[in-house]
Amino acid sequence: MAKDDFIGATSKAAGGWGALKSCGKQLLGSGAPLAGMKAMLQANQPDGFDCPGCAWGDPEHGSSFEFCENGVKAVAWEATKRRATPEFFAAHAVSALRGWSDHDLEQQGRLTHPMRHDPATDTYVPVTWDEAFAGIGAALRAIPPDTAEFYTSGRASNEAAFLYQTFVRLYGTNNFPDCSNMCHEASGVALTDAIGIGKGTVRLEDFELADAIFVIGQNPGTNHPRMLADLRRAAARGARIVVFNPLKEKGLQRFADPQNKLEMMRGGSEPTSTDYFQPRLGGDMAAVRGMAKVVLAEGTLDRAFIEAECHGFDDWRAVVEATGWPEIEDQSGLSRAEIERAARIYMNAERVICTWAMGVTQHRHSVATIREIANFMFLRGNIGRPGAGLCPVRGHSNVQGDRTVGINEKAPEAFIAAMEAELGVTLPRRPGHNVLAAMGAMLDGSAKAFVGLGGNFARATPDSALLAEAMPRLDLTVHVATKLNHSHLLPGRSGWLLPCLGRTEIDRNAAGIRQIVTVEDSMSMVHGSGGINLPASEHLKSEIAIVAGIAEATVGTGVLDWAALAEDHDEIRAMIARVLPSFDDYNTRVRQPRGFWLRNPASEREWRTPTGRANFGADPLPHRTEWQEAQAGQGAFVLQTFRSHDQYNTTIYGMDDRYRGVYGERRVVFMHPEDLRAMGRAAGDRVDVLGTGGRVAEGFRLVPYDIPRGCVAGYYPELNVLVPHDAFGDRSHTPVSKSIPVRFRPAS
The missing domain is CATH 3.40.228.10 (Dimethylsulfoxide Reductase, domain 2)
Incomplete structure (x- = not known):
């Protein structure tokens, strides 16, 4: 096979000048290059913010200039000078915006005002925060708690996530569909x-x-x-x-x-x-x-x-x-x-x-x-x-921390008991919904409300076309976000869009004191994070303040003084320390350089298993993998979805994937050159990708690549329409996004 059969010869290594050029492009394209560079100089430093680019650990010695291309993209994306103002929303109907690409929506810039969807005009209109909290609280009180779904993105801090799960459990449900349900x-x-x-x-x-x-x-x-x-x-x-x-x-x-x-x-x-x-x-x-x-x-x-x-x-x-x-x-x-x-x-x-x-x-x-x-x-x-x-x-910067502080639809009994002791009330114990269960409830009509603390639920989930039909049937949709995305364009009968501060932005309380939040990386290190940029709008609130406002409007102040917790994040951390012993002396330890390590008993050969030992698992190999199943069917392949290089989860920074030699587009499928020839196709041909159950993704370009025969690959979220929501991992209920049976036909 000729070497030229494989695409991607444009770069011989990762990093290098390509990474520097990309960083410069992102900073200049944001319209705020100085603010972006200033922010990057403070990323992962003791007196700065924790980089939102990934969950990889930071060196404890603290002398490294530790940031990367992903971090620059994430910071420039957040520090942009572009703004999605009320005037923008007044000029664009929600139904029209649904036809825009993910990239084009995010390029409109930062959200500036709390907004409510007006069904009469099909536009988002500005409201006050008091109006938003009152409207959301009234809608949540009007439905049974178990009919509401409370999603969390791994972007949320430990403090926001802990306050969120406290509110939701006091409200009366354990429905916590979380981004971790779709990854680890x-x-x-x-x-x-x-x-x-x-x-x-x-x-x-x-x-x-x-x-x-x-x-x-x-x-x-x-x-x-x-x-x-x-x-x-x-x-x-x-x-x-x-x-x-x-x-x-x-x-x-x-x-x-x-x-x-x-x-x-x-x-x-x-x-x-x-x-x-x-x-x-x-x-x-x-x-x-x-x-x-x-x-x-x-x-x-x-x-x-x-x-x-x-x-x-x-x-x-x-x-x-x-x-x-x-x-x-x-x-x-x-x-x-x-x-x-x-x-x-x-x-x-x-x-x-x-x-x-x-x-x-x-x-x-x-x-x-x-x-x-x-x-x-x-x-x-x-x-x-x-x-x-x-x-x-892990991928997202705090997906591990969110689970640690209680975002769990099946929280351990010890955690629930500790929460009850802290709050002095009885909390629900029945298992709640994960992502796929929440999707099922939306599809069968039993779900009535969706509240999203960050993320882009409608695009991150499998069977995204089905979910796009189901979400507008909800009584209530609430999205806490920094930028516009496709989930926001599927408002329920009552739809709210609440803009929040980003990780890089200063959060001061009424007394002018700069607040910090914390996150946990993949190595169980807990870091402090305090923004350094001015907020994108004077109307923004922190995720913590937004959660507190919704909570007060929904469950009242009989158990907790939500406003006081939003004013002083140290008080939230003190609560966490009382509930989770591993966080003892939280407020002191998190202010130490590089933060602190959450002890992992297994790393010291302490096995907290029913046997008291490390357990071998005696699972047989699968009877047949999806690849083997595909080989049994003529013309079938198995597809995996993944990110492009200009992407972070469902956030699309740009249209290039330079390490794989793709520029200016995202609707591509990578395939072994011999498979291309066997199908009678050539590089660049357009095809429709056919999944099971009549699922179709139309108009994808075939790209030759060094990948095993019978296997193909392409980007999410564009190919999430092919991932069945009822196909999932045994015991994990994670979507099978790396093993999707597909076929091809000429583009329609």
């Missing part, structure tokens, strides 16, 4: 079973000590670029970086550090991986099982760890030994020789980290896959010691 829910379920806590066990310093790092199903170059510097440093000191990813990604091959002046002058770059394997979609579990099979056969086990710390080893070993190599090779798409090579890297390393992201978590068998990763790491005691451990990498 499988990690939480699997790790809780395996090690007794649903979080990773490593800290950033462990990456400086590991002899091998296994990177499975993630693309740091686009999703969390600061990780590339840590991988590059590890490779430079001799660690083996072993990648399992269906697509060849620039960031997982080489990285040119934009902060290395000599390297930039010479046009150089350094490797971010030493070994790269391309499993088929859904084949990670088989690949890990194959490596485990090799380790078991070689007998290079940490028997002392297994005997003293683990439960279920013999049952799992029997399952592994019964799994044949033909099944492993067919599901994984890797040869036995490749798997044996990766296993020997593992066996020769004294300290190993395994890290993964949504390429692992968005399949039917994701929980079983992560259990298998944990099993593999238990074999040589690679948990609970320096330079080794399990590391799920």
Whole structure:
């Protein structure tokens, strides 16, 4: 196959001059380059704000100039001088705005006034905050609490999320559809079973000590670029970086550090991986099982760890030994020789980290896959010691923190009991709705209200076309946001749009005191964050103040003085510390440089599981993966959705994806060149993508790419119309956005 068959030869490495040019473009395009640069100089610094670009950890030594292209884009996007004013909304009917692209909506700039949808004119009209809170409170009081859905984006701070869940539980429901339901829910379920806590066990310093790092199903170059510097440093000191990813990604091959002046002058770059394997979609579990099979056969086990710390080893070993190599090779798409090579890297390393992201978590068998990763790491005691451990990498900057402080539709009994002791009332215990259950309630008409604390629910969810029909049938929709997005264009009978301060903006209380909030990164570090830019509008309120205003209008002040909590965030943190012992002395510790670490018992080999040990999971491989199912059907493929490089979740910064060689458009499908030829198609041809149940995504351009045959890929949210809301991970209920059966037809 000719090298030119693969697109993407425009850049040889991630980072470099391309990253600097992109940063400059974003800052200049915002109309506020000086404010953006000033903000970036304060990102992740002790007296500044926590970067909203991702959840990757910050170095504790605090001397690094730690920001990246994603951070610049996020800050420039928020610091823009563009404004979506009442005049803009008066000139554009909501129904007309629905035809705009995600990018064009966000380019209108920051929301400036609280707004109410006027059905008579089909426009948003400005209102006062008092009118908004009163109207929302009256609508919520008029319906049964369990018919309301309260969504949370991982952008929300610990303080906003804790206050939000307090209000919602006092209101009378545990309906907490959360962005984590769509990404790392499988990690939480699997790790809780395996090690007794649903979080990773490593800290950033462990990456400086590991002899091998296994990177499975993630693309740091686009999703969390600061990780590339840590991988590059590890490779430079001799660690083996072993990648399992269906697509060849620039960031997982080489990285040119934009902060290395000599390297930039010479046009150089350094490797971010030493070994790269391309499993088929859904084949990670088989690949890990194959490596485990090799380790078991070689007998290079940490028997002392297994005997003293683990439960279920013999049952799992029997399952592994019964799994044949033909099944492993067919599901994984890797040869036995490749798997044996990766296993020997593992066996020769004294300290190993395994890290993964949504390429692992968005399949039917994701929980079983992560259990298998944990099993593999238990074999040589690679948990609970320096330079080794399990590391799920979250995307949004506080998706992990929101769950820690109570955004959980099935909160543990200990948490509910502690909340009751704090508040002096009885709270509901019946399980609430996750994202897919909330969608189901909207689709069957049992949901009456939706309140969104950030995010773009209608575009982030599966079956987005169905949801777009269901949301306007609700009695109430409320969106707390910084910019306009498609969810806001689906107002219910009573629709409200409430503008909030961004992470980079100063929040002062009535006494003029600058408030801070906190977030938790993927390494369980809790950081303080205080904005430095002037607010985009004098009418903006913080997320905390908005939650407090809705809460007071809905449940009153008999239990809590909501206004007082909004005025002094220290009081919210004091509540959190009383409810969650791990946050003791919260207000003091969060003001220390770099914040503080939430202790992870499993990292110290304390297993809070029913067995009191680390648990092996004895799941069989799937009977057939979606790839195997697709191969059984003529002309079928399996699709994964992912981000472009100019994107953060559903936020579209621009129309380019330079690491994959795509410019100026987003309606593309990446496909192996031989699959293109077998279909009788050529690069650039337009097709409609056909999902199950009559789902169609129209007018996509075919792009040749280095990806396993039978697998294809494309961007969300455009392809979310193909993801069935009733297809989800076993036990995780996470959408199967990485294993969608599809076919193609000529573009209609």
